[in-house]
Amino acid sequence: MPPSILIFLVVLGLFSGAFGALVGLGGSIILVPVIILLMGDFLPLQSAIAAGLVCVIATSSAATEVYLRRDWVDVRLGMLLELGTVIGAIGGALLVTWIPATWLKALFGFFLLAAAVLLFRRTPTEAEEVAEAVPAYQVRNYPLGVAGCYLAGSVSGLLGIGGGPIQVPLMYLGMGVPLKIAAATSNSIMGVTAAAGALLYYLRGDVIVVLTAPLVLGVLIGAQLSSRLARRVRSRVVQLLLILVLLALAALMFAEATGIALPWRSGR
Secondary structure (H helix, E strand, O other): OHHHHHHHHHHHHHHHHHHHHHHHOHHHHHHHHHHHHOOOOOHHHHHHHHHHHHHHHHHHHHHHHHHHHHOOOOEEEEEEEEHHHHHHOOOOOOOOHHOOOOHHHHHHHHHHHHHHHHOOOOOOHHHHHHOOOOOOOOOOHHHHHHHHHHHHHHHHHHHHHOHHHHHHHHHHHHOOOHHHHHHHHHHHOOOOOOHHHHHHHHOOOOOHHHHHHHHHHHHHHHHHHHHHHHOOOOHHHHHHHHHHHHHHHHOOOOHHHHOOOOOOOOOO
């Protein structure tokens, strides 16, 4: 692989890991669509998803270590929600070979759009802000959380995105968890969820080392840097960044699914 491509993959991983650790989406919410959009002509879709899952594991490992030291991770809630995500991730990874690539892209776009709309509906309050001390909060709707995380795990296994687009809005909007705590807890959940799905992709031979290794290197660096700076970033900024990126990627995925010609893919 040319050095310029390797450098691009490391930088892509760094940006994805930094963003994913900050907003709790694992980084693959950016990484997988970019790989599909730029390399989809010669790279199997399953390999892009497999790379995304491996990078979710890296993001989770790097960010969770920092967030645990700050007590930002709700460990009890994370262990409960993990039950749903792991089962869903295995089921999603088994289904991926039976679903057409166009359907997967449309499904990806739908979940990105839904997550953006849900987050837009509720602005973080000052009482929910997390900087040094974690504000008091009461977790509610546990059955909704487990059921929603089963769906999140299925999406993770199908699309390689770690389930974060569902987990973070679910905890924040449906369970009363502050946005930064939801993001940190989502990071901790996603590593195990992604590992369950990534194993099946690896056994099928979908993991391409020359693609995945530089991405993981960038993700590890980006996730560490971002998680250390997260206390200086206000929740409102996290929310707006999340909404803008989700909307942009949803539009690109819908364009791909419907066959609209994109400038950088005009030659396909």
